Amino acid sequence: MKQISRFSHFGELSDKDYFRIALSVDCVIFGFEDGELKVLVIKCNIKEYKGLWSLLGDLVRPDEDLDSASYRILKERTGLDDVYLEQVQTFGQVGRHPAGRVITTAYFSLVNIKDHQLKLSDNELHWHPVNEIAEMAFDHMEILKGCLERLREKVIDHPVVFNLLPKKFSLRELQSLYEAILNIKLDRRNFRKKFFMMDWLVDLEELEEDVPHRPGKLYKFNQAKFGRKTKKIS
């Protein structure tokens, strides 16, 4: 690797030291199930945090973009390659990783849990209700909180929650999802009115099935009104 001439403040440190920093990405993969917002976590296998949950992450390869690294992790872990992904924040506290200086860039992504039972055979991997996690390995609790906060801001005026739902869904499911994310109760009539106004939904003229009560109408996301919000892995 060539010398980096742009930086003139090397001071007493040798060039080499500047490359003794590793970079990782961590994915906060959100899902929605049983009326709860969940996050995909894995049992931590390093001794300092044995048994605690951690996020899914990996080191960034030297020839790999940050975004590509997150897509790779998602693909490896969920089998999905058409997901919503957004960079949130980079965590670089000196002591954050016991193995050395590892700086991590956090992403959150939104997937439909039902789309991939497959890779979940790995029994160290599981969907955990976001509200029921109190402790995690590393600084992953802070990362999770940062991503959850970002998600909350995002859903208020961007049509991203549809990534968490199946293709067809009822208004009840949609409202319940918003309530789970924002952790508040919403007025059903105002909620419906608002969504019809915004024209984010397409009425499928179908009804729910197998529900233990009067079935509601099914809708899909009005994708045509927006450009594609998810990107394919390159």
Added chain:
Amino acid sequence: MKQISRFSHFGELSDKDYFRIALSVDCVIFGFEDGELKVLVIKCNIKEYKGLWSLLGDLVRPDEDLDSASYRILKERTGLDDVYLEQVQTFGQVGRHPAGRVITTAYFSLVNIKDHQLKLSDNELHWHPVNEIAEMAFDHMEILKGCLERLREKVIDHPVVFNLLPKKFSLRELQSLYEAILNIKLDRRNFRKKFFMMDWLVDLEELEEDVPHRPGKLYKFNQAKFGRKTKKIS
């Protein structure tokens, strides 16, 4: 540095390769002068981008937090150590730096230009109107745009613009600042009403001096209403 056991997907790459990534921070330092939003830039000295403006940045030291690195750059360049600083985004495209794999975390900060003529003797360093920059070195144009966008979102409901103004300012200066940031015209009466409502201002019972027209009242930011928004360098 110990082996990093958390990451199991090293594949065909040796551990050493994972540390051939350098990390930098770049600061988008905003100021406000002559009714314009400006950014502190420096002439680029590497051959690929000779003569173009670039942001102020430096490599992160192995024993240095990301935030500390930005504070250090700010302190070195402006002499200020009590500034607003916010992390925005990390840019990690493989080819973004001609010297090798350098990933950079972008911060924006808000300073009062008048507070430091000092270090500006360096004539390669200068305040450039944000609206008049069309091209920059590296991917710095993209970084600038990202930070400007974040700033615009931020000022809408957070009291951060005061960091760009002197201690005492008139409502006209304040409005002109918002107009410069958001690139829109605002209604003077509604603007005043809104600020008095929000109780963000303290009337200093003083008048402007040396203005070529009827002097306006001076105000200061109602700091007591909020916690300190800036942090001291540690």
Added chain:
DNA sequence: ATTCAAATGTGTATTTTTAACACATTATTA
């Protein structure tokens, strides 16, 4: 078959927020 329970579907009134808009006053400058 009838009843009960539970969720769907629908509209209006109120409050709050935002936006539009004009004129008298004060200080400087010519």
Added chain:
DNA sequence: TAATAATGTGTTAAAAATACACATTTGAAT
């Protein structure tokens, strides 16, 4: 002294958000 230019001030209209109740439909239980 007159002209200029910016300050200072309230009201009205429109839009958005909130609060709120009842009839209907289906499945489940008796």
